[in-house]
Amino acid sequence: QQQVKQSPQSLIVQKGGISIINCAYENTAFDYFPWYQQFPGKGPALLIAIRPDVSEKKEGRFTISFNKSAKQFSLHIMDSQPGDSATYFCAATYGGGGADGLTFGKGTHLIIQP
Amino acid sequence: DAGITQSPRYKITETGRQVTLMCHQTWSHSYMFWYRQDLGHGLRLIYYSAAxxxxxxxxxxxxxxxxxxxxxxxPLTLESATRSQTSVYFCASSEQRGTEAFFGQGTRLTVV
Structure with a gap:
């Protein structure tokens, strides 16, 4: 059972455009929602994260929008650049009891065309 | 260097052999994790450790x-490797439960 569903699988955006990646989760106990960026041959690296007490978090060109009632969150990359081309993973976890570790979406392969 | 390191980076082994993947972190984080990454599956948690x-x-x-x-x-050990265990393996650590996890560079394992 996949607890975090991510879409789209792949995305092509023109330089300067807005890239949008969406995720939906099932477990209402999740309370930490990070986005990871991964370049080929490298490990995932934290990009930005949000907790459910806020609806939006912005860091530079990257913004997370969070909709608790819909159990959805999304990553927006403004003014997308070729250097943003990578695979992006959403994830979720919680600090309470139960299974530890991050539950990941299946990833989005983003290509920014010059 | 501070951080989380995995070794080896690449490994080819034969079916049935035992192989151990190493993971070392210098932050003294309590939590550590092993994930495998496969096309179409994203990252899936294999084992974790709270201390x-x-x-x-x-x-x-x-x-x-x-x-x-x-x-x-x-360390992560495959006691008797199978072809289905061909994957990229990532080790990660975090200071607290439910917070940011830091990943190593990964080990690409091929079982032939």
């Missing part, structure tokens, strides 16, 4: 064994 001598199964633990005698090390 030295405390380990537990994740989503896909079959065929794997872990140990954690020291806080900084978390």
């Amino acid at each position: 030295a001598d405390i380990t537990d199964k994740g989503e896909v633990p079959d065929g794997y064994v872990v140990s954690r005698s020291k806080t900084e090390n978390f």
Whole structure:
């Protein structure tokens, strides 16, 4: 059972455009929602994260929008650049009891065309 | 260098052989994790550890064994490697439960 569903699988955006990646989760106990960026041959690296007490978090060109009632969150990359081309993973976890570790979406392969 | 390091970076082994992947972190983080990454599946949790001598199964633990005698090390052993275990393996650590996890560079394992 996949607890975090991510879409789209792949995305092509023109330089300067807005890239949008969406995720939906099932477990209402999740309370930490990070986005990871991964370049080929490298490990995932934290990009930005949000907790459910806020609806939006912005860091530079990257913004997370969070909709608790819909159990959805999304990553927006403004003014997308070729250097943003990578695979992006959403994830979720919680600090309470139960299974530890991050539950990941299946990833989005983003290509920014010059 | 501070951080989390995995070794080897690449490994080819034969079906049925035992192989151990190493993971070392210098932050003294309590939590450590092993994930495997496969096309179409994203990253799936194999095992995790909340502290030295405390380990537990994740989503896909079959065929794997872990140990954690020291806080900084978390080796993953494939007792009898199978072709289905061909994957990229990532070790990660975090200071607290439910917070940011830091990943190593990964080990690409091929079982022939």
